[in-house]
Amino acid sequence: MSGERTAAALPSAGLPDDEVLAQLRANRHDDADWRNGRIFGLIFHPDDDELEELLAAVSREYLAENALNPVRFPSLARLERETADMMAGLLHGTPGAGGLTSGGTESIFMAVLVARETARKRGIEDPVLVTAVTAHPAFAKACHLLDMRQVRVPVDEGYRLEVDAMRAAVGPDTAMVVASAPCYPYGVIDPVTEVAAIAREAGVLCHVDACLGGLMLPFWERLGEPVPPWDFRVEGVTSISADLHKYGYAFKGASVLLHRDREQYRTQWWFDDGAWGGGLYGSPTAAGTRPAPPIAGAWAALRHLGEDGYVRMAGKVRDATRRLMAGIEAIDGLHVTSTPDLCVFQFGSDVVDLDAVADLLAEQGWYPNRQPGGLHLMVSPYHLRVVDEFLAALAAAVEQARDGRSSDSGPATYAGQPS
Numbered sequence: 478m479s480g481e482r483t484a485a486a487l488p489s490a491g492l493p494d495d496e497v498l499a500q501l502r503a504n505r506h507d508d509a510d511w512r513n514g515r516i517f518g519l520i521f522h523p524d525d526d527e528l529e530e531l532l533a534a535v536s537r538e539y540l541a542e543n544a545l546n547p548v549r550f551p552s553l554a555r556l557e558r559e560t561a562d563m564m565a566g567l568l569h570g571t572p573g574a575g576g577l578t579s580g581g582t583e584s585i586f587m588a589v590l591v592a593r594e595t596a597r598k599r600g601i602e603d604p605v606l607v608t609a610v611t612a613h614p615a616f617a618k619a620c621h622l623l624d625m626r627q628v629r630v631p632v633d634e635g636y637r638l639e640v641d642a643m644r645a646a647v648g649p650d651t652a653m654v655v656a657s658a659p660c661y662p663y664g665v666i667d668p669v670t671e672v673a674a675i676a677r678e679a680g681v682l683c684h685v686d687a688c689l690g691g692l693m694l695p696f697w698e699r700l701g702e703p704v705p706p707w708d709f710r711v712e713g714v715t716s717i718s719a720d721l722h723k724y725g726y727a728f729k730g731a732s733v734l735l736h737r738d739r740e741q742y743r744t745q746w747w748f749d750d751g752a753w754g755g756g757l758y759g760s761p762t763a764a765g766t767r768p769a770p771p772i773a774g775a776w777a778a779l780r781h782l783g784e785d786g787y788v789r790m791a792g793k794v795r796d797a798t799r800r801l802m803a804g805i806e807a808i809d810g811l812h813v814t815s816t817p818d819l820c821v822f823q824f825g826s827d828v829v830d831l832d833a834v835a836d837l838l839a840e841q842g843w844y845p846n847r848q849p850g851g852l853h854l855m856v857s858p859y860h861l862r863v864v865d866e867f868l869a870a871l872a873a874a875v876e877q878a879r880d881g882r883s884s885d886s887g888p889a890t891y892a893g894q895p896s
């Protein structure tokens with residue numbers, strides 16, 4: 478942390494709106510230029526102006542409403558139910574057996590909570606979560622917050638969870654096993670059928686983290702692409718997280734957590750005993766007050782795009798991914814690290830320092846994600862427009878980095894640090 482930080486102070490008198498907006502906009506001078514498709518993470522750009530207008534209108538419509546109380550705002554309860562049901566239909570789940578959360582991390586947190594509570598009912602005092610090393614850090618965070626232990630098993634040479642290692646790691650204290658569909662770093666799907674079979678044999682829960690794939694894989698399948706079994710059609714899968722604010726193209730703050738049955742969904746709910754004096758308090762997520770726009774926005778995005786729209790988006794993403802992968806393989810010194818199942822992948826190099834390449838790309842406003850094994854891309858529909866431009870910038874940066882330049886930008890960073 479630097480000591481140069483200046484503390485903001487509340488203005489003594491309110492400022493005119495145009496001044497507030499001017500300050501807000503000036504403050505954005507160093508933000509990534511996502512509108513031009515120059516970022517490959519954090520933003521999922523659908524290249525759909527009508528959808529953007531619709532979401533802006535929806536957020537205005539629901540600017541102040543609070544989803545905490547379904548009695549005051551029953552419309553929100555209906556939108557949440559319908560959104561979860563549309564998702565359950567897509568993933569071959571059960572209507573009424575899930576709900577919305579604020580994002581992948583909260584969906585995972587609630588799934589881990591359900592696992593802990595279920596295990597405790599079975600008399601397990603210190604429940605354990607078994608995941609691959611490639612599982613998203615949200616699982617480690619959930620274990621930290623819920624005081625559970627996580628056992629991480631290795632992945633094979635294709636970066637998929639090693640089934641034998643998972644079988645060996647499952648024991649009497651196991652509460653839940655986890656598979657990713659796909660995992661973030663390499664974009665590959667763990668062997669869900671085998672993981673779910675281990676769960677069934679052991680009588681434990683099995684969560685599929687489809688935060689990335691939940692709204693892409695069903696349409697990938699409709700495009701005729703090979704998709705291994707991963708959803709509720711696989712016996713033994715007991716819950717699935719799928720992010721509406723990623724490949725659902727809703728704005729931020731929307732994910733679903735779906736359970737195999739309604740009984741399990743009930744375990745997710747918290748009810749206060751009423752002793753606090755403020756009346757009955759029940760809630761299905763970690764938050765209390767819940768903003769309405771992400772719920773209404775997720776519902777609106779699903780209705781706006783429909784199955785056709787998502788298939789169209791998936792087609793663009795597939796084409797952009799193929800062209801990016803082929804273009805990267807064609808650059809001397811670069812190779813795609815894994816064989817991704819979807820539209821998320823890492824590329825590496827044995828000859829150039831990819832951090833230096835990323836520095837050079839950043840000078841031109843391009844932001845592939847940095848990770849220890851190389852650079853990482855999550856492809857959105859808009860990227861189809863910039864494939865050639867990006868590949869040209871990448872090839873030029875690799876050429877420049879061949880002179881042995883190395884980076885001083887520090888370790889790969891996925892998320893923030895305290896300021």
Ligand SMILES: Cc1ncc(COP(=O)(O)O)c(C=O)c1O
Nearest residue numbers: 580581582613660661686688689
């Ligand atoms: C596979 C996977 N799981 C979970 C998450 C966490 O989602 P969020 O950042 O919405 O909390 C991500 C985020 O990229 C992810 O890729």
